[in-house]
Amino acid sequence: MTQPLGLLYLVWAAAAIVLAWLSQGATNENLTRALVIGFLLAQLAARRVLVRAFAERSPGVRFVLLGVLLAAVVESMHMISTPVFPALRIDASTPVSMMLWNYAIDLLLTLPAYVAIFSLLWAFLSRYHYALWSYVLIFGLAQMLGDGGLVYFIGEPHMLAFLPYPMSNYHAMNVLPFLAVSAELPQGRSAGWRRFLVIPVVVLTYFACGALIRLLGGAFGLHPA
Numbered sequence: 001m002t003q004p005l006g007l008l009y010l011v012w013a014a015a016a017i018v019l020a021w022l023s024q025g026a027t028n029e030n031l032t033r034a035l036v037i038g039f040l041l042a043q044l045a046a047r048r049v050l051v052r053a054f055a056e057r058s059p060g061v062r063f064v065l066l067g068v069l070l071a072a073v074v075e076s077m078h079m080i081s082t083p084v085f086p087a088l089r090i091d092a093s094t095p096v097s098m099m100l101w102n103y104a105i106d107l108l109l110t111l112p113a114y115v116a117i118f119s120l121l122w123a124f125l126s127r128y129h130y131a132l133w134s135y136v137l138i139f140g141l142a143q144m145l146g147d148g149g150l151v152y153f154i155g156e157p158h159m160l161a162f163l164p165y166p167m168s169n170y171h172a173m174n175v176l177p178f179l180a181v182s183a184e185l186p187q188g189r190s191a192g193w194r195r196f197l198v199i200p201v202v203v204l205t206y207f208a209c210g211a212l213i214r215l216l217g218g219a220f221g222l223h224p225a
Helices: 003-024 028-045 059-080 096-125 132-155 157-162 164-184 193-220
Strands: none
Touching: 003 028, 003 132, 003 157, 003 164, 028 059, 028 164, 059 096, 059 164, 096 132, 096 164, 096 193, 132 157, 132 164, 132 193, 157 164
């Protein structure tokens, strides 16, 4: 993926963000997206320090560990808008103890899925070659489609104009792990068409994890919207 296409994606993303705020205002969803984008920008600003995190670990362990930790932070930002179950949503009137309880349940249900997902992402990354921008777009798209995006955009195809906006959610959890291991990836990785199989495989993994999360959520008396 060339730098000009990367720049084009950034311009598209900026336009999508501005239009979303102009059309919807400060909704909980937009506030969540703003927090996530701020978190992503903070990561990039501090990347020289952060990419050295867990440097003593092997690249695969470092990639998965960083991805899961960042996903946990992103999950916290979704507690005001779209937690894993609507009953876990928090607002200004929610007691602090209940906020922590709801977030703990959210993590209990989602973190094992993120371990599986980032392990799968690593399997593709360590076998196939992805330049920075191809990684950003392909892996971000794969996670976004798997995490409800595929169903949403089938029903609302006109919203594809805003595609980079929801993808930013996954950039905030998978870009820094890539930067942390990119210099240590195996040489001679394939750049063939099979590298794009990460998209359907990740989508199917999200669907399987989502079904299991719904089943386990029933143990807490939780139900999807």
